[in-house]
Amino acid sequence: MKEYLYIVMILAMAIALSAPVLADGIGIVAPRDQATVSPNERFSFTIDSAAVIARCDFSIDGEVQKSAQYSDTLRGRILTFSIDAEPGEHTWSITCRTAEGQDISSPEQKFTLADDSSIVKVMPSGVFRGSMSHEFKFSNSADQKSVTVPKVAAGDFVVILLDVPPSTLRKELYLKQISTRDGSRVLILEDLKKRENYQVMQGETIIVNVSTTPVAMSFAKMENNRATVTFSSTNTAKPEPQTPESPAEQTPEEPATPEEPADIPEMPEDESAIDESTTDDGEAPLLRRVLQWFTRIFGA
Secondary structure: HHHHHHHHHHHHHHHHHHHHOOOOOOEEEOOOOOOOEOOOOEEEEEOOOEEEEEEEEEEOOOOOEEEEEEEEEEEOOOOEEOOOOEEEEEEEEEEEEEEEOOOEEEEOOOEEEHHHHHOEEEEEEEOOOOEEEEEEEEOOOOOOOOEEEEEOOOOOOOOOOOOOOEEEEEEEEEEEEEEEEEEEEEEEEEEEEOOOOOOOOOOEEEEEEEEEEEEEEEEEEOOEEEEEEEEEEEEEEEEOOOOOOOOOOOOOOOOOOOOOOOOOOOOOOOOHHHOOOOOOOOOOHHHHHHHHHHHHHHOO
């Protein structure tokens, strides 16, 4: 009986060792679900399996965008893909195939790919502990999209980098206080350098001056004592296409009429009586005319 149990145990172990290692799943590292990301964001994940991975596919909106070939166990390693997509809302997921031909997939995640002109960089302000700086580039043109700055807390800075070629103007707004007035939340901001104060109620839009350029700022919403503000261009007029000017119409000038000479020499009636031959001094024709005159009067 013991020998029989021993044989069964050996067979079970052999079957277990010959069976493929099942992949447990794929874990998403970044970005988090529903996140807004920049075009240079790296999408990272881990594989929770001891199986040998042959290939992993990175899918955007259900279509494979990129793939990577492997031939190793990847448990514990953070793997990444870069993104190539148009700005807007998308979904992403990872599907990996083991060397045994088994596919494992991550849960589908949603994200919003931001336009370059609406990316907000968040970093410690360095002014005091816990204070953050929300910095973004802006151009007061009709093509500039609105920039939304979420989760701004009291003590944070909002930094506008206004593009005015060939320069960039910097405007720092310090959120001094979030208060309540007539049942509505109010943001109190200050430009510490110029000592300019701004107050904006929730749902209201005000004008913030960056040097001489007006920029519209709206207080959109409040959540967990953090405000969401939106900045928009005040320049809504798109330049009209320039039509080349047509050359001025010119009236063609009439050809000049030659003027008639004032004195026209009369031709003698008897052309044969005039000898057209002349000398340089003109004396021979005159002498002939005198002789002809005497001949007519006194006879030949």
